[in-house]
Amino acid sequence: MLLTLDLNDTRPLHEQVAAAVRRAIGEGSYAAGDRLPPARELAQALGINTNTVLRALRDLRDEGLLEFRRGRGVSVAGAAEGRALLVQRARELLEDAQRHGYRREDLITILKELP
Protein backbone atom coordinates (compact mmCIF):
# COMPACT_ATOMS: atom_id res chain seq x y z
CA MET A 1 0.00 0.00 0.00
CA LEU A 2 1.62 3.18 -1.23
CA LEU A 3 0.78 6.15 1.01
CA THR A 4 1.68 9.71 0.21
CA LEU A 5 1.35 12.61 2.62
CA ASP A 6 1.70 16.24 1.63
CA LEU A 7 4.01 17.93 4.12
CA ASN A 8 2.31 21.31 3.53
CA ASP A 9 -1.19 19.98 4.09
CA THR A 10 -2.89 21.80 6.97
CA ARG A 11 -5.73 19.31 7.50
CA PRO A 12 -5.64 17.18 10.68
CA LEU A 13 -3.20 14.28 10.32
CA HIS A 14 -5.82 11.54 10.64
CA GLU A 15 -7.77 13.06 7.75
CA GLN A 16 -4.64 13.11 5.61
CA VAL A 17 -3.95 9.47 6.44
CA ALA A 18 -7.56 8.52 5.62
CA ALA A 19 -7.23 10.31 2.28
CA ALA A 20 -3.94 8.53 1.56
CA VAL A 21 -5.46 5.10 2.31
CA ARG A 22 -8.52 5.97 0.22
CA ARG A 23 -6.25 6.98 -2.65
CA ALA A 24 -4.21 3.77 -2.37
CA ILE A 25 -7.36 1.64 -2.53
CA GLY A 26 -8.69 3.80 -5.36
CA GLU A 27 -5.55 3.12 -7.37
CA GLY A 28 -6.44 -0.55 -7.27
CA SER A 29 -3.59 -1.90 -5.18
CA TYR A 30 -6.12 -3.57 -2.89
CA ALA A 31 -9.30 -5.24 -4.07
CA ALA A 32 -12.42 -6.01 -2.07
CA GLY A 33 -11.66 -8.54 0.67
CA ASP A 34 -7.88 -7.91 0.65
CA ARG A 35 -6.30 -7.51 4.03
CA LEU A 36 -4.57 -4.25 4.86
CA PRO A 37 -1.11 -4.13 6.51
CA PRO A 38 -1.35 -3.77 10.32
CA ALA A 39 -2.00 -0.24 11.59
CA ARG A 40 1.18 -0.40 13.66
CA GLU A 41 3.24 -0.94 10.50
CA LEU A 42 1.53 1.91 8.65
CA ALA A 43 2.21 4.19 11.62
CA GLN A 44 5.85 3.18 11.86
CA ALA A 45 6.42 3.72 8.14
CA LEU A 46 4.79 7.16 8.24
CA GLY A 47 6.54 8.03 11.49
CA ILE A 48 3.29 8.88 13.28
CA ASN A 49 1.30 7.57 16.24
CA THR A 50 -0.57 4.27 15.82
CA ASN A 51 -3.70 5.85 17.31
CA THR A 52 -3.77 8.43 14.51
CA VAL A 53 -3.73 5.65 11.93
CA LEU A 54 -6.40 3.72 13.84
CA ARG A 55 -8.58 6.81 13.90
CA ALA A 56 -8.17 7.20 10.14
CA LEU A 57 -9.03 3.52 9.59
CA ARG A 58 -12.11 3.83 11.81
CA ASP A 59 -13.25 6.85 9.78
CA LEU A 60 -12.89 4.81 6.62
CA ARG A 61 -14.84 1.95 8.19
CA ASP A 62 -17.66 4.39 8.98
CA GLU A 63 -17.54 5.52 5.34
CA GLY A 64 -18.05 1.90 4.29
CA LEU A 65 -14.64 1.53 2.64
CA LEU A 66 -13.09 -0.82 5.19
CA GLU A 67 -14.26 -3.73 7.30
CA PHE A 68 -12.91 -4.64 10.74
CA ARG A 69 -13.09 -8.31 11.53
CA ARG A 70 -12.01 -10.01 14.71
CA GLY A 71 -8.91 -12.09 14.10
CA ARG A 72 -8.72 -11.13 10.43
CA GLY A 73 -7.62 -7.54 10.89
CA VAL A 74 -8.74 -4.76 8.59
CA SER A 75 -9.80 -5.51 5.04
CA VAL A 76 -11.30 -3.66 2.09
CA ALA A 77 -15.10 -3.82 2.20
CA GLY A 78 -17.01 -5.67 -0.48
CA ALA A 79 -18.94 -2.56 -1.54
CA ALA A 80 -15.83 -0.40 -1.64
CA GLU A 81 -15.39 -0.49 -5.37
CA GLY A 82 -18.47 1.60 -5.88
CA ARG A 83 -19.23 5.12 -4.85
CA ALA A 84 -16.56 5.66 -2.18
CA LEU A 85 -13.74 5.09 -4.68
CA LEU A 86 -15.43 7.14 -7.36
CA VAL A 87 -15.80 10.08 -4.97
CA GLN A 88 -12.12 9.82 -4.05
CA ARG A 89 -11.06 9.77 -7.69
CA ALA A 90 -13.33 12.72 -8.50
CA ARG A 91 -11.80 14.64 -5.61
CA GLU A 92 -8.32 13.99 -6.95
CA LEU A 93 -9.37 14.93 -10.46
CA LEU A 94 -10.71 18.22 -9.17
CA GLU A 95 -7.47 18.95 -7.29
CA ASP A 96 -5.47 18.15 -10.40
CA ALA A 97 -7.67 20.40 -12.51
CA GLN A 98 -7.27 23.30 -10.10
CA ARG A 99 -3.50 22.82 -10.13
CA HIS A 100 -3.59 23.26 -13.91
CA GLY A 101 -5.83 26.33 -13.67
CA TYR A 102 -9.18 24.76 -14.59
CA ARG A 103 -12.35 25.47 -12.64
CA ARG A 104 -14.99 22.97 -11.56
CA GLU A 105 -17.23 24.06 -14.47
CA ASP A 106 -14.44 23.41 -16.97
CA LEU A 107 -14.04 19.91 -15.58
CA ILE A 108 -17.77 19.26 -15.90
CA THR A 109 -17.63 20.43 -19.51
CA ILE A 110 -14.73 18.06 -20.19
CA LEU A 111 -16.70 15.19 -18.65
CA LYS A 112 -19.76 16.03 -20.76
CA GLU A 113 -17.68 16.12 -23.94
CA LEU A 114 -16.39 12.59 -23.33
CA PRO A 115 -18.09 10.02 -25.56
Added chain:
Amino acid sequence: MNPGTNTPALTPPSRRTAALWGLTVSVALAAGPLLLRHRLPDPIAVHWDLGLGPDRSMPLAASATMDVALWAAVWVTLLVMVPAVSGRRGARAGWWGALVGSSALFLGMGATTLLANLDAPSWTEARLPAWQAAAVLAAAVAAAVSAARLRRGGPDGPGDAACAPPELLLRPGQRAVWVGRAGNRWLSAVTAAAGTGLGLLGLLWALGLVGDGTAAEVLPGLVIVLAAGLFTSSLTARVTEEGLAIGFGPFGWPVRRIRLDRVQRAWAETRSPVEVGGWGFRGLPGDATIMLRGGECLVVGYRSGGRLAISVDDAERAASLINALLAERVGA
Protein backbone atom coordinates in the same frame (compact mmCIF):
# COMPACT_ATOMS: atom_id res chain seq x y z
CA MET B 1 10.24 -13.50 -16.95
CA ASN B 2 13.17 -14.33 -14.74
CA PRO B 3 15.83 -11.62 -15.18
CA GLY B 4 19.26 -12.92 -15.96
CA THR B 5 18.33 -15.87 -18.16
CA ASN B 6 19.80 -14.46 -21.37
CA THR B 7 22.28 -17.31 -21.74
CA PRO B 8 23.22 -19.74 -24.52
CA ALA B 9 20.62 -22.40 -25.21
CA LEU B 10 22.69 -25.39 -24.07
CA THR B 11 23.28 -24.35 -20.49
CA PRO B 12 20.00 -24.29 -18.56
CA PRO B 13 19.62 -27.70 -16.89
CA SER B 14 16.65 -29.49 -18.38
CA ARG B 15 14.51 -32.15 -16.75
CA ARG B 16 15.02 -34.42 -19.76
CA THR B 17 18.81 -34.30 -19.58
CA ALA B 18 18.70 -34.93 -15.85
CA ALA B 19 16.25 -37.80 -16.21
CA LEU B 20 18.23 -39.54 -18.97
CA TRP B 21 21.51 -39.00 -17.14
CA GLY B 22 20.19 -40.41 -13.88
CA LEU B 23 18.64 -43.41 -15.61
CA THR B 24 21.97 -44.22 -17.31
CA VAL B 25 23.84 -44.06 -14.00
CA SER B 26 21.19 -46.22 -12.28
CA VAL B 27 21.41 -48.85 -15.04
CA ALA B 28 25.21 -48.85 -14.84
CA LEU B 29 25.12 -49.24 -11.04
CA ALA B 30 22.74 -52.18 -11.29
CA ALA B 31 24.36 -53.81 -14.34
CA GLY B 32 27.85 -54.20 -12.83
CA PRO B 33 26.95 -56.59 -9.99
CA LEU B 34 24.42 -58.36 -12.23
CA LEU B 35 26.93 -59.15 -15.00
CA LEU B 36 29.80 -60.08 -12.65
CA ARG B 37 27.74 -62.06 -10.11
CA HIS B 38 29.40 -65.40 -11.00
CA ARG B 39 32.86 -64.05 -10.20
CA LEU B 40 31.90 -62.31 -6.94
CA PRO B 41 31.62 -63.76 -3.43
CA ASP B 42 28.22 -63.42 -1.75
CA PRO B 43 28.09 -61.56 0.58
CA ILE B 44 30.58 -59.03 -0.77
CA ALA B 45 32.79 -56.61 1.13
CA VAL B 46 31.26 -53.12 1.01
CA HIS B 47 33.43 -51.16 3.44
CA TRP B 48 37.11 -51.06 4.29
CA ASP B 49 38.89 -49.70 7.36
CA LEU B 50 41.73 -47.22 7.03
CA GLY B 51 44.26 -50.10 6.89
CA LEU B 52 42.13 -51.10 3.88
CA GLY B 53 41.12 -54.47 5.29
CA PRO B 54 37.41 -55.22 4.68
CA ASP B 55 35.32 -54.59 7.82
CA ARG B 56 31.71 -54.85 6.62
CA SER B 57 29.84 -57.12 4.23
CA MET B 58 26.45 -57.21 2.60
CA PRO B 59 24.57 -59.68 0.40
CA LEU B 60 25.29 -58.83 -3.25
CA ALA B 61 21.65 -58.05 -4.11
CA ALA B 62 21.20 -55.81 -1.05
CA SER B 63 24.40 -53.90 -1.80
CA ALA B 64 23.40 -53.28 -5.41
CA THR B 65 19.89 -52.21 -4.38
CA MET B 66 21.23 -49.82 -1.77
CA ASP B 67 23.64 -48.21 -4.25
CA VAL B 68 20.85 -47.61 -6.75
CA ALA B 69 18.48 -46.34 -4.04
CA LEU B 70 21.04 -43.87 -2.63
CA TRP B 71 21.84 -42.62 -6.12
CA ALA B 72 18.12 -42.32 -6.92
CA ALA B 73 17.64 -40.11 -3.84
CA VAL B 74 20.38 -37.74 -5.04
CA TRP B 75 19.06 -37.85 -8.59
CA VAL B 76 15.44 -37.10 -7.68
CA THR B 77 16.56 -34.20 -5.47
CA LEU B 78 18.51 -32.70 -8.38
CA LEU B 79 15.58 -33.33 -10.73
CA VAL B 80 13.22 -31.40 -8.42
CA MET B 81 15.70 -28.51 -8.25
CA VAL B 82 15.86 -27.98 -12.04
CA PRO B 83 13.46 -25.00 -12.27
CA ALA B 84 15.03 -23.35 -9.25
CA VAL B 85 18.56 -23.34 -10.65
CA SER B 86 17.90 -22.31 -14.25
CA GLY B 87 18.09 -18.60 -13.58
CA ARG B 88 21.43 -17.84 -11.98
CA ARG B 89 24.90 -18.75 -13.11
CA GLY B 90 26.14 -19.79 -9.66
CA ALA B 91 23.14 -22.05 -9.15
CA ARG B 92 23.55 -23.62 -12.58
CA ALA B 93 27.23 -24.30 -11.97
CA GLY B 94 26.46 -25.89 -8.60
CA TRP B 95 23.73 -28.06 -10.08
CA TRP B 96 25.88 -29.43 -12.90
CA GLY B 97 28.77 -29.95 -10.48
CA ALA B 98 26.53 -31.89 -8.09
CA LEU B 99 25.04 -34.04 -10.88
CA VAL B 100 28.31 -34.98 -12.59
CA GLY B 101 30.37 -35.15 -9.38
CA SER B 102 27.92 -37.40 -7.54
CA SER B 103 27.55 -39.63 -10.61
CA ALA B 104 31.34 -40.02 -10.76
CA LEU B 105 31.46 -40.77 -7.03
CA PHE B 106 28.72 -43.42 -7.18
CA LEU B 107 30.08 -45.09 -10.34
CA GLY B 108 33.66 -44.95 -9.02
CA MET B 109 32.74 -46.45 -5.64
CA GLY B 110 30.65 -49.14 -7.32
CA ALA B 111 33.44 -50.04 -9.74
CA THR B 112 36.22 -50.17 -7.12
CA THR B 113 34.04 -52.25 -4.79
CA LEU B 114 33.41 -54.79 -7.57
CA LEU B 115 37.08 -54.81 -8.58
CA ALA B 116 38.19 -55.46 -5.00
CA ASN B 117 35.73 -58.33 -4.62
CA LEU B 118 36.36 -59.78 -8.09
CA ASP B 119 37.48 -63.46 -7.92
CA ALA B 120 37.97 -63.25 -4.11
CA PRO B 121 37.10 -66.59 -2.45
CA SER B 122 35.21 -64.78 0.36
CA TRP B 123 34.49 -61.16 1.33
CA THR B 124 37.24 -61.17 4.01
CA GLU B 125 39.83 -61.68 1.23
CA ALA B 126 38.70 -58.61 -0.77
CA ARG B 127 41.51 -56.08 -0.95
CA LEU B 128 41.00 -52.44 -1.89
CA PRO B 129 44.18 -50.74 -3.14
CA ALA B 130 44.59 -47.34 -1.43
CA TRP B 131 45.29 -45.55 -4.72
CA GLN B 132 41.92 -46.61 -6.09
CA ALA B 133 40.04 -45.06 -3.17
CA ALA B 134 42.04 -41.85 -3.58
CA ALA B 135 41.56 -41.89 -7.36
CA VAL B 136 37.77 -42.18 -7.03
CA LEU B 137 37.62 -39.16 -4.71
CA ALA B 138 39.95 -37.10 -6.91
CA ALA B 139 38.04 -38.04 -10.07
CA ALA B 140 34.71 -37.09 -8.49
CA VAL B 141 36.02 -33.69 -7.41
CA ALA B 142 37.63 -33.08 -10.81
CA ALA B 143 34.44 -34.12 -12.63
CA ALA B 144 32.34 -31.82 -10.43
CA VAL B 145 34.63 -28.82 -10.91
CA SER B 146 34.96 -29.22 -14.67
CA ALA B 147 31.24 -29.83 -15.17
CA ALA B 148 30.48 -26.71 -13.13
CA ARG B 149 32.90 -24.66 -15.25
CA LEU B 150 31.86 -26.06 -18.63
CA ARG B 151 28.11 -25.91 -18.18
CA ARG B 152 27.60 -22.79 -16.07
CA GLY B 153 26.82 -20.65 -19.13
CA GLY B 154 27.15 -16.91 -19.56
CA PRO B 155 27.24 -14.42 -16.71
CA ASP B 156 23.95 -13.12 -15.36
CA GLY B 157 22.52 -10.24 -17.31
CA PRO B 158 21.80 -6.91 -15.62
CA GLY B 159 18.12 -7.91 -15.56
CA ASP B 160 15.23 -7.74 -17.94
CA ALA B 161 14.13 -4.21 -18.75
CA ALA B 162 10.69 -5.53 -19.73
CA CYS B 163 9.76 -6.29 -16.12
CA ALA B 164 10.67 -2.82 -14.87
CA PRO B 165 7.90 -1.49 -12.63
CA PRO B 166 5.97 1.64 -13.69
CA GLU B 167 7.82 4.83 -12.94
CA LEU B 168 6.65 6.82 -9.95
CA LEU B 169 7.21 10.57 -9.70
CA LEU B 170 7.75 12.00 -6.23
CA ARG B 171 6.69 15.59 -5.84
CA PRO B 172 8.75 17.83 -3.60
CA GLY B 173 7.13 18.43 -0.23
CA GLN B 174 5.56 14.99 -0.35
CA ARG B 175 6.29 12.06 1.86
CA ALA B 176 5.75 8.65 0.27
CA VAL B 177 5.96 5.34 2.05
CA TRP B 178 4.87 1.83 1.16
CA VAL B 179 3.69 -0.90 3.50
CA GLY B 180 2.85 -4.43 2.48
CA ARG B 181 2.19 -7.76 4.07
CA ALA B 182 2.02 -11.41 3.18
CA GLY B 183 0.73 -14.37 5.11
CA ASN B 184 0.27 -18.06 4.73
CA ARG B 185 -3.02 -19.41 5.99
CA TRP B 186 -1.71 -22.96 6.35
CA LEU B 187 1.33 -21.94 8.35
CA SER B 188 -0.90 -19.76 10.54
CA ALA B 189 -3.24 -22.71 11.10
CA VAL B 190 -0.35 -25.01 12.06
CA THR B 191 0.98 -22.35 14.44
CA ALA B 192 -2.43 -21.88 16.02
CA ALA B 193 -2.79 -25.65 16.37
CA ALA B 194 0.59 -25.89 18.10
CA GLY B 195 -0.39 -23.06 20.47
CA THR B 196 -3.70 -24.75 21.27
CA GLY B 197 -1.94 -28.08 21.76
CA LEU B 198 0.52 -26.47 24.14
CA GLY B 199 -2.30 -24.95 26.20
CA LEU B 200 -4.18 -28.26 26.27
CA LEU B 201 -1.06 -30.14 27.31
CA GLY B 202 -0.45 -27.69 30.14
CA LEU B 203 -4.03 -28.08 31.33
CA LEU B 204 -3.97 -31.90 31.20
CA TRP B 205 -0.60 -31.99 32.91
CA ALA B 206 -1.81 -29.66 35.68
CA LEU B 207 -4.87 -31.89 36.18
CA GLY B 208 -2.59 -34.92 36.38
CA LEU B 209 -4.17 -36.59 33.33
CA VAL B 210 -0.84 -36.61 31.45
CA GLY B 211 2.30 -38.04 33.04
CA ASP B 212 5.53 -36.05 33.41
CA GLY B 213 7.30 -38.32 30.92
CA THR B 214 4.73 -37.91 28.12
CA ALA B 215 4.56 -34.17 28.67
CA ALA B 216 8.35 -33.85 28.44
CA GLU B 217 8.34 -35.86 25.21
CA VAL B 218 5.65 -33.81 23.42
CA LEU B 219 6.66 -30.38 24.76
CA PRO B 220 9.81 -29.67 22.65
CA GLY B 221 8.05 -30.50 19.37
CA LEU B 222 5.12 -28.20 20.10
CA VAL B 223 7.39 -25.38 21.25
CA ILE B 224 9.54 -25.63 18.12
CA VAL B 225 6.50 -25.64 15.77
CA LEU B 226 4.98 -22.69 17.65
CA ALA B 227 8.20 -20.65 17.64
CA ALA B 228 8.97 -21.38 13.98
CA GLY B 229 5.38 -20.62 13.02
CA LEU B 230 5.30 -17.33 14.91
CA PHE B 231 8.29 -16.06 12.96
CA THR B 232 7.43 -17.42 9.53
CA SER B 233 3.65 -17.47 9.10
CA SER B 234 3.42 -13.82 8.12
CA LEU B 235 5.61 -10.86 7.32
CA THR B 236 5.28 -7.14 6.86
CA ALA B 237 7.51 -5.03 4.68
CA ARG B 238 7.85 -1.28 4.49
CA VAL B 239 9.70 1.08 2.22
CA THR B 240 10.66 4.49 3.55
CA GLU B 241 13.40 7.00 2.79
CA GLU B 242 15.64 4.94 5.04
CA GLY B 243 15.23 1.79 3.02
CA LEU B 244 13.42 -1.50 3.12
CA ALA B 245 12.50 -3.13 6.44
CA ILE B 246 11.10 -6.65 6.64
CA GLY B 247 9.43 -7.67 9.90
CA PHE B 248 8.76 -11.34 10.52
CA GLY B 249 5.79 -12.81 12.33
CA PRO B 250 2.66 -11.15 13.67
CA PHE B 251 4.70 -8.86 15.93
CA GLY B 252 6.93 -7.62 13.13
CA TRP B 253 9.99 -8.83 14.94
CA PRO B 254 12.81 -9.64 14.24
CA VAL B 255 13.33 -6.96 11.59
CA ARG B 256 15.70 -7.15 8.68
CA ARG B 257 16.72 -3.73 7.37
CA ILE B 258 18.23 -3.01 3.97
CA ARG B 259 19.55 0.49 3.50
CA LEU B 260 18.80 2.19 0.19
CA ASP B 261 22.45 2.86 -0.62
CA ARG B 262 23.01 -0.90 -0.91
CA VAL B 263 20.27 -1.23 -3.52
CA GLN B 264 20.80 -0.90 -7.27
CA ARG B 265 17.18 -1.23 -8.35
CA ALA B 266 13.98 -3.11 -7.57
CA TRP B 267 11.36 -4.95 -9.56
CA ALA B 268 8.41 -7.31 -9.10
CA GLU B 269 8.43 -10.91 -10.13
CA THR B 270 6.18 -13.95 -9.86
CA ARG B 271 7.77 -16.83 -8.00
CA SER B 272 6.35 -20.05 -6.67
CA PRO B 273 7.54 -22.29 -3.81
CA VAL B 274 8.33 -25.03 -6.36
CA GLU B 275 10.74 -22.73 -8.16
CA VAL B 276 12.68 -21.68 -5.09
CA GLY B 277 12.62 -25.03 -3.28
CA GLY B 278 9.88 -24.63 -0.70
CA TRP B 279 8.61 -22.23 1.92
CA GLY B 280 10.60 -20.08 4.32
CA PHE B 281 14.03 -18.61 3.74
CA ARG B 282 15.23 -20.25 0.51
CA GLY B 283 18.34 -20.10 -1.61
CA LEU B 284 21.79 -18.84 -0.76
CA PRO B 285 22.80 -15.37 0.44
CA GLY B 286 23.13 -13.37 -2.77
CA ASP B 287 20.13 -15.08 -4.36
CA ALA B 288 17.66 -15.74 -1.57
CA THR B 289 13.88 -15.75 -1.49
CA ILE B 290 11.75 -15.19 1.59
CA MET B 291 8.83 -17.34 0.45
CA LEU B 292 5.57 -17.37 2.37
CA ARG B 293 3.21 -17.96 -0.54
CA GLY B 294 3.47 -18.29 -4.30
CA GLY B 295 2.80 -15.25 -6.46
CA GLU B 296 3.92 -11.66 -6.45
CA CYS B 297 7.42 -11.07 -5.05
CA LEU B 298 9.39 -7.87 -4.52
CA VAL B 299 12.97 -8.32 -5.71
CA VAL B 300 15.77 -5.94 -4.75
CA GLY B 301 19.02 -6.09 -6.71
CA TYR B 302 22.03 -5.09 -4.62
CA ARG B 303 24.89 -2.97 -5.88
CA SER B 304 27.14 -5.89 -4.98
CA GLY B 305 25.34 -8.03 -7.59
CA GLY B 306 23.20 -10.19 -5.32
CA ARG B 307 19.45 -10.05 -5.00
CA LEU B 308 16.77 -10.76 -2.45
CA ALA B 309 13.16 -11.66 -3.21
CA ILE B 310 10.33 -11.28 -0.72
CA SER B 311 6.86 -12.69 -1.32
CA VAL B 312 4.58 -9.77 -0.53
CA ASP B 313 1.32 -8.24 -1.80
CA ASP B 314 1.37 -5.10 -3.94
CA ALA B 315 5.06 -5.67 -4.77
CA GLU B 316 5.07 -3.64 -7.97
CA ARG B 317 4.26 -0.38 -6.18
CA ALA B 318 6.97 -1.10 -3.64
CA ALA B 319 9.48 -1.56 -6.46
CA SER B 320 8.31 1.70 -8.07
CA LEU B 321 8.79 3.57 -4.80
CA ILE B 322 12.26 2.11 -4.18
CA ASN B 323 13.33 3.10 -7.69
CA ALA B 324 11.84 6.59 -7.27
CA LEU B 325 13.63 7.08 -3.94
CA LEU B 326 16.88 5.87 -5.51
CA ALA B 327 16.46 8.26 -8.45
CA GLU B 328 15.75 11.14 -6.06
CA ARG B 329 18.86 10.32 -4.08
CA VAL B 330 21.03 10.30 -7.21
CA GLY B 331 19.47 13.59 -8.33
CA ALA B 332 20.09 15.28 -4.99
